[in-house]
Amino acid sequence: MQDDKHYDDSWPPVRGDYQVGDAGSRVAVVTLASRIFPRGGAICGPCKTENLGIEKIIANVVSNCNIRFIIICGAESRGHLPGDAILALHKNGIDERGRIIGSKGAIPFIQNLPQEAIPRFQEQVQIIDHTGLEDIAQIEELIEGYCRLGEQLGPYPREPMQVVKRRAQAREVCAGGGDLSLGCGTVMDTSAWLVMQEQKDL
Numbered sequence: 001m002q003d004d005k006h007y008d009d010s011w012p013p014v015r016g017d018y019q020v021g022d023a024g025s026r027v028a029v030v031t032l033a034s035r036i037f038p039r040g041g042a043i044c045g046p047c048k049t050e051n052l053g054i055e056k057i058i059a060n061v062v063s064n065c066n067i068r069f070i071i072i073c074g075a076e077s078r079g080h081l082p083g084d085a086i087l088a089l090h091k092n093g094i095d096e097r098g099r100i101i102g103s104k105g106a107i108p109f110i111q112n113l114p115q116e117a118i119p120r121f122q123e124q125v126q127i128i129d130h131t132g133l134e135d136i137a138q139i140e141e142l143i144e145g146y147c148r149l150g151e152q153l154g155p156y157p158r159e160p161m162q163v164v165k166r167r168a169q170a171r172e173v174c175a176g177g178g179d180l181s182l183g184c185g186t187v188m189d190t191s192a193w194l195v196m197q198e199q200k201d202l
Contacts, residue, residue: 006065006155010070013162014059018045026068027143028061028125032083034074038136040143042067048077049084050105055112057086058121065156069146072127073133078171081105083131090127093118119161124156 029044047053076083085103092101100108
């Protein structure tokens with residue numbers, strides 16, 4: 001497929017549990033909790049979390065303008081519900097705290113990406129929801145069909161967006177300083193995505 005290099009040579013920029021296919025393909029495939037790898041897409045892999053997993057998807061998609069469709073398939077991850085979170089994010093975006101609006105997942109926060117990555121993701125791709133579908137032959141038929149449709153659309157008409165993850169500010173956390181207790185003296189500061197041991201006040 002002729003892709004005219006609508007992506008950087010280092011694509012995909014974020015490491016993960018995925019397989020890269022034809023970087024010129026118009027389709028990316030998210031298989032949720034299922035470890036299946038249908039062929040024909042630009043990139044294919046599971047997503048089991050409604051926060052960091054989705055952030056990786058966004059970063060890898062917006063850095064390749066060829067990708068115009070994301071097919072969601074495979075079994076939903078219980079509790080985290082990343083499939084539901086991707087659909088909610090694409091439809092509703094995030095609020096001022098980074099929470100995905102309308103998501104039913106346990107911790108649906110996008111906090112390590114620049115804000116402009118979200119509308120770019122919403123504009124660049126269409127989400128094709130086939131949550132629950134695990135038949136590889138059927139999924140590959142979907143990929144082929146949306147690749148043809150994507151050829152009519154052409155690549156997204158802007159430069160590839162290289163997402164730089166934000167660094168959370170370092171901070172000390174004393175007893176009670178975290179906002180989520182994980183038990184046994186372990187707390188999480190959800191605003192910075194830090195997990196640490198509580199230090200008791202002297």
